Ligand code: SF4
């Protein structure tokens with residue numbers, strides 16, 4: 001090899017009598033007649049790769065003012081101001097809650113070196129890369145962009161790109177679930193498990209891996225995917241779709257392992273955690289859920305799998321299973337959780353608090369279940385999982401000391417192509433919507449493509465914030 | 476048909492007027508071609524906006540822009556010399572066009588010593604460059620001017636000698652006479668010598684015009700714009716851009732005349748004789764311009780010492796040898 | 810008629826040459842002096858043209874304007890010419906004036922003696938053809954031509970020797 005290099009050097013150093021010059025001229029001549037691939041920038045915009053590091057967008061309602069980003073920024077170019085606010089207790093007799101209110105969040109782009117550390121480090125998924133890059137100013141001082149502008153850019157953040165086939169997702173092994181969309185929307189399989197507490201969630205997540213390996217094919221067939229959403233109710237495992245809810249215990253057993261994976265997935269959805277109550281009611285629904293799932297994905301080759309998997313609801317993942325019988329009355333929930341907690345060795349106060357939470361959730365779940373029925377199929381047309389779609393709900397916001405207070409940010413996770421919707425149709429629809437909103441062509445197409453992708457793999461909800469959103473609170 | 480009778484003076488005036496119109500237009504078109512050819516050779520698009528269609532009006536817009544710019548004369552500059560220099564650079568370039576035969580009878584003045592006139596006038600411009608460089612009271616300008624002068628002295632010889640060889644072959648200094656004396660296949664005749672003379676002329680011409688790769692006088696990475704560093708507005712455009720492009724076209728035309736058979740058809744074939752000589756001349760000159768630009772875009776700038784070495788150690792001996800060879804060919808050739 | 814034009818042109822160029830010539834010696838700036846010299850030389854070239862000696866005229870331009878003056882300017886700028894408008898002068902004007910005056914007197918005396926009473930006829934001259942000049946140089950005047958060549962060669966060698974002096978010392 002070394003000899004080879006030497007020989008080549010030797011050859012290169014030999015006098016060429018101007019042949020090299022002629023070669024150079026030939027290259028230029030070739031280029032003169034080549035098709036020119038210049039993109040005429042201000043007129044035509046390049047479709048930048050989805051992971052382009054353009055600017056950093058801020059999802060204000062996700063920010064807990066934890067200051068991690070500001071501390072980690074190597075350039076110290078993030079400025080954060082906040083104050084504490086005391087909120088009235090959520091219900092009678094509660095404890096007044098404190099929460100940080102973000103007053104100022106600014107990034108000095110004149111200093112920023114686009115290292116991405118802030119995006120990486122934010123535990124609450126409040127910072128995202130946007131492909132936007134036209135933010136030049138006439139004065140260097142104006143390059144310090146305030147949170148208003150940073151939030152505006154949120155609209156330009158694309159959903160994360162699809163992972164490679166068979167790629168390992170640390171901590172969340174299973175695949176996205178398509179049919180899920182509906183479920184997630186209506187009765188988000190909250191971590192009902194209020195009681196389930198973070199601990200249980202994590203445990204299920206960790207177990208999930210092996211389970212998946214056994215039953216759920218990595219490739220995430222449509223079936224498994226379909227199962228996910230339903231299954232997604234983490235611990236509460238009780239599933240969503242309250243209106244349909246019926247337990248299917250037998251199935252539950254079969255799919256249990258798989259479910260466990262799903263739980264991990266479920267964690268990904270903040271909203272899932274929230275209305276926990278739904279879970280309680282959900283129990284009954286499994287059979288129907290199953291049917292539904294089947295009905296929706298009948299044509300897929302994996303339909304057999306579908307039959308097995310849907311029970312997600314049933315899923316009774318590890319812990320919650322025992323509690324899932326039928327609609328639990330709030331008071332029952334209270335009593336039960338209290339009981340469990342004291343058995344588990346929680347201090348009386350904690351046990352009581354958790355029990356209360358469980359009661360409240362159970363109540364809420366009931367109401368929601370009643371209300372939710374009609375909405376089920378109607379997908380909100382919001383832009384595909386663009387994080388921006390989330391609606392701020394400050395009071396439930398970022399401060400998430402107890403499970404029930406976990407962020408509910410993405411309530412109408414619109415992305416929701418309605419389950420089973422034809423990817424092409426999704427594409428068209430999103431494109432239409434984007435156009436209507438006045439997005440630039442490139443952005444509209446990109447989002448439409450993203451939506452199609454999601455629809456194609458059947459996932460309704462792959463918005464970035466859902467995927468990791470719960471990481472912080474739970475861990 | 477109306478007969479128009481003009482006296483010699485009137486004809487001369489009309490011809491001068493034509494030159495005064497054609498040369499600037501030619502320079503504008505040449506500038507546009509320069510932009511475009513360079514861009515596409517470098518896989519870019521070049522000007523695309525001015526004027527609408529592929530930025531055809533870019534050079535015109537540039538010219539207008541420069542016309543509106545303030546004419547700044549540095550405080551410590553030698554004002555008279557500074558103001559005069561662009562004219563001293565530009566006027567000789569215009570004068571070059573006086574003797575170039577565009578067609579057998581289409582020439583402002585077929586001087587008996589046309590070739591000599593070209594060489595003489597072509598060398599006057601360097602005085603202007605020296606004036607510009609010195610009067611600017613700027614060290615970069617001065618260095619640029621000195622480089623320019625050194626370069627001119629070194630490369631004048633190859634040009635003059637190769638032109639002399641052509642004159643020997645043609646037996647005349649009149650440009651029309653030289654064209655008439657040329658026969659197909661123009662530049663490759665006499666074998667070897669013709670082509671070598673052509674290359675010699677090309678190298679000398681590029682160096683004299685300070686085109687890359689011989690553009691050390693204006694080497695922008697070292698000297699900003701060399702002698703023109705302090706110039707602005709119209710003086711800049713006339714002394715630099717306009718003169719450069721007009722000079723380049725003039726040299727392309729001279730090369731066509733001396734080596735490519737001027738206004739004669741490319742191959743001596745009856746039907747081609749119908750096409751007017753002006754067209755042939757235009758085609759050949761365009762080819763020359765293309766060639767000059769092509770070379771210009773292909774090679775990186777030489778270093779000053781490399782340039783001088785190349786001239787004194789390669790080109791000048793080569794040109795002397797070629798003169799000898801030409802003489803031998805005339806005496807003993809067929 | 811044509812004669813009158815030529816007279817006018819002649820006197821115009823004469824005036825140019827005279828003024829430029831005087832400025833060459835009186836200006837305080839050595840670069841200006843060189844530039845005035847250019848004007849003088851161009852005037853001389855135009856005189857040659859008026860005398861139907863085209864070839865000599867263009868040789869004048871090529872050699873003197875294009876090469877000699879460029880070299881002079883080059884040398885001046887490379888060595889000690891002040892940049893910009895600053896002055897550069899020494900106090901030897903008197904000596905210079907005396908020398909120049911003597912030279913002028915002698916030349917005029919000889920010229921007047923040689924061409925007394927002759928008039929130049931501008932009309933009907935065909936002018937000097939390049940061919941005849943070439944023939945003259947390479948036949949009648951071939952000896953002076955060769956001698957001048959040798960002289961120039963000697964000057965060239967001398968210049969090289971002088972400029973390489975330092976290096977020679979190092980070698981020995
Ligand atoms: S990208 Fe890096 S430099 Fe820029 S704000 Fe974030 S951490 Fe700071």
Ligand code: SF4
Nearest residue numbers: 063064066067069122
């Ligand atoms: S939540 Fe994210 S964006 Fe907000 S302060 Fe913490 S690290 Fe920064």
